[in-house]
Amino acid sequence: MPIIAPSILAANFLDLKNECQRLNASEADWFHLDVMDGRFVPNISFGIPIVEAIRKATTKTLDVHLMIVEPEKYVEDFKKAGADSITVHVEACPHLHRNIQQIKNLGIKVGVALNPHTPICMIENVLTDIDMVLIMSVNPGFGGQSFIAHSLIKIKELKQKINKIAPQVLIEVDGGISLDNASAVMHSGADVLVAGSSIFHSKSPEETIHQLKKIK
Numbered sequence: 001m002p003i004i005a006p007s008i009l010a011a012n013f014l015d016l017k018n019e020c021q022r023l024n025a026s027e028a029d030w031f032h033l034d035v036m037d038g039r040f041v042p043n044i045s046f047g048i049p050i051v052e053a054i055r056k057a058t059t060k061t062l063d064v065h066l067m068i069v070e071p072e073k074y075v076e077d078f079k080k081a082g083a084d085s086i087t088v089h090v091e092a093c094p095h096l097h098r099n100i101q102q103i104k105n106l107g108i109k110v111g112v113a114l115n116p117h118t119p120i121c122m123i124e125n126v127l128t129d130i131d132m133v134l135i136m137s138v139n140p141g142f143g144g145q146s147f148i149a150h151s152l153i154k155i156k157e158l159k160q161k162i163n164k165i166a167p168q169v170l171i172e173v174d175g176g177i178s179l180d181n182a183s184a185v186m187h188s189g190a191d192v193l194v195a196g197s198s199i200f201h202s203k204s205p206e207e208t209i210h211q212l213k214k215i216k
């Protein structure tokens, strides 16, 4: 059964309290929070105050996806704001091993994200140090983009590697996930499905989450 992580980026920001309450009452497992800085990615989303506010609105896991440069300057603040896990991008971290240790020392889970063009081998030497790998199945920066088909090959390759050396590491897939492709993503080896538009822009987000949850 997949872990379902709705991406708040696609929620109605004017009615965030209600959106959180709906997710609380749904089968959603995690809240996925996309933080964008306008430097690592060509878009700015939200930051620490929103994470803090959402923390007050749910007891579910807050899965913070940092699409920012120099994450080491902010991870402590995101932990204080209520993050249960922080994922940083390998492309934004020239000292990735150090960044991972810093997040682990905060006592929360740590993930590493890979852009669509970044090969799996870039994280091979830290796989045993982390809790999760996030495979970006769109170019980061925006919700509502189309799933990049090559991601399936990448998920399979990562799954094989993880099975061999770090079977406890979760594979999270993020970008363009819908009821049409979620089954293929799961069969390729995913554990966590992030979905923004396909949940929040559907007729019934609760029902879409329920259908995603049923995927084997």
Ligand SMILES: O=C(CO)[C@H](O)[C@H](O)COP(=O)(O)O
Pocket: 007, 009, 010, 032, 034, 065, 067, 138, 139, 140, 141, 142, 143, 144, 145, 174, 175, 176, 177, 194, 195, 196, 197, 198
């Ligand atoms: O990290 C992200 C974008 O950079 C988002 O999590 C992702 O795009 C989810 O939105 P959607 O399901 O609409 O593609």
Ligand SMILES: [Fe+2]
Pocket: 007, 032, 033, 034, 065, 174, 194
């Ligand atoms: Fe994300």
